[in-house]
Amino acid sequence: DAKTTQPTSMDCAEGRAANLPCNHSTISGNEYVYWYRQIHSQGPQYIIHGLKNNETNEMASLIITEDRKSSTLILPHATLRDTAVYYCIVITAAGNKLTFGGGTRVLVKP
Amino acid sequence: ETGVTQSPTHLIKTRGQQVTLRCSSQSGHNTVSWYQQALGQGPQFIFQYYREEENGRGNFPPRFSGLQFPNYSSELNVNALELDDSALYLCASSFEAANTGELFFGEGSRLTVL
Numbered sequence: 464d465a466k467t468t469q470p471t472s473m474d475c476a477e478g479r480a481a482n483l484p485c486n487h488s489t490i491s492g493n494e495y496v497y498w499y500r501q502i503h504s505q506g507p508q509y510i511i512h513g514l515k516n517n518e519t520n521e522m523a524s525l526i527i528t529e530d531r532k533s534s535t536l537i538l539p540h541a542t543l544r545d546t547a548v549y550y551c552i553v554i555t556a557a558g559n560k561l562t563f564g565g566g567t568r569v570l571v572k573p
Numbered sequence: 574e575t576g577v578t579q580s581p582t583h584l585i586k587t588r589g590q591q592v593t594l595r596c597s598s599q600s601g602h603n604t605v606s607w608y609q610q611a612l613g614q615g616p617q618f619i620f621q622y623y624r625e626e627e628n629g630r631g632n633f634p635p636r637f638s639g640l641q642f643p644n645y646s647s648e649l650n651v652n653a654l655e656l657d658d659s660a661l662y663l664c665a666s667s668f669e670a671a672n673t674g675e676l677f678f679g680e681g682s683r684l685t686v687l
Contacts, residue, residue, distance in 0.1 A: 495674055505681075506577075507678050508575075512675065548615075554674050556674075559628060560606065560629060561618065563615030563617070565615055
C-alpha cells in the first residue's frame with residue numbers, strides 16, 4: 464500500500480472549516496484513500512473514503528486531486544468534539560489491513 | 574457505538590505471563606482484525622481472522638496468536654509477555670476479508686506489563 468504523509472498537528476477555530484491535507488504521491492490506480500479519526504482513549508472511527516471523485520457524507524468531505532497524489536479532508540464546521548488524531552490511509556480494494564501512519568493531531572479551540 | 578465489544582478494558586500483567594483478550598464483532602460481520610497501538614503511535618496490524626482462519630499477519634512474533642469462533646467472536650493470546658507489549662489492543666470487525674477499508678473498531682483493551 465502506498466505511503467501517506469500528513470502534517471503532525473494543526474489547530475482550528477470552533478465553527479470554522481478544518482482542512483486536513485494528505486500526500487500520497489505513490490498511490491496506484493486501484494488504491495483508495497480512507498480517512499479515520501481517533502478521539503482520545505477511543506478506537507479509530509471511519510470517516511470517509513474515495514477513489515478519484517470527491518465524496519461527501521454527514522461527517523466530512525473528501526477532495527482528491529485530479530492526479531490523485533494528494534487529498535484534503537474537510538470538516539465543514541469544526542466543533543470541540545472534532546478534536547482528535549486524523550489518519551489518512553491508502554489501501555487497495557482487496558487489501559485486508561490498514562497501515563496507520565502518525566496522523567494529524569487536530570485541536571479545535573473555542 | 575460500533576457494536577464491537579472488547580474485554581477486559583484494562584489489565585495489568587507481569588513479564589513472562591500470558592494474556593487473553595476477547596472481542597465480539599458487530600452483528601453480521603464475519604471478519605475480525607487485531608491491532609496494537611503503543612502510546613503515541615498509530616495502530617499496527619497484528620492479524621486478521623476470516624471465517625475462523627487466519628487471513629493475513631503483520632510483523633508480530635508467533636507468541637501472538639488468535640482464534641475466531643463459529644459466532645465470529647475472537648480472542649488474541651499473547652504468551653511470554655514483554656515490557657514492550659504494553660499497549661492498547663484494538664479489535665475491528667468488517668463484513669468481508671477483502672475490501673476492508675471500512676472497519677468498525679472497539680474501544681480497546683489496555684494492557685500494562687510490569
